[in-house]
Amino acid sequence: MLFNVFHTSMIEPLSIQPDTITISDEVKARACDCPREHACLSSAGRACCPVTESVGNAIFVDVNHSGHAACPYRVSFGAKHRLCTCPMRHELFRRHKL
Numbered sequence: 001m002l003f004n005v006f007h008t009s010m011i012e013p014l015s016i017q018p019d020t021i022t023i024s025d026e027v028k029a030r031a032c033d034c035p036r037e038h039a040c041l042s043s044a045g046r047a048c049c050p051v052t053e054s055v056g057n058a059i060f061v062d063v064n065h066s067g068h069a070a071c072p073y074r075v076s077f078g079a080k081h082r083l084c085t086c087p088m089r090h091e092l093f094r095r096h097k098l
Contacts, residue, residue, distance in 0.1 A: 021098075023091050030087040033072045040088055040098075049074065049084060051093055059084050059093055 021041060031038065039047040049061035049071075061074065061084045073086035084090070092098040 021092070021096055023088060027087045027091045031073075034086070034088065035071060038088060040092060048089055048092060048098065049082070051084075053081075054093070057090075059090060061089075 023041060028038065036047065049065045051059050052062050053060040060077065061082050063080060063082050071086070073084060073089065075083045075085055077083040
């Protein structure tokens with residue numbers, strides 16, 4: 001599930017097929033430290049940390065999502081926020097609304 005970027009209420013996930021998601025080779029290359037081997041692409045975004053808020057170019061992910069605790073792209077931002085710096089996650093969120 002995704003969170004609405006302007007509210008904290010959950011919105012329904014989009015029904016996008018994995019084969020319709022395109023990510024540029026440049027973005028894939030910048031995400032070379034992915035510990036999950038880009039699982040977000042094969043799952044149409046379902047393997048991603050849920051986005052809770054978007055401010056400018058920054059996206060924040062769910063702090064309670066423990067599946068990606070060791071992700072090198074997940075940065076603590078205060079006690080209640082995790083900033084996502086993953087190029088793939090940004091592309092999925094900005095371009096495909098996942």
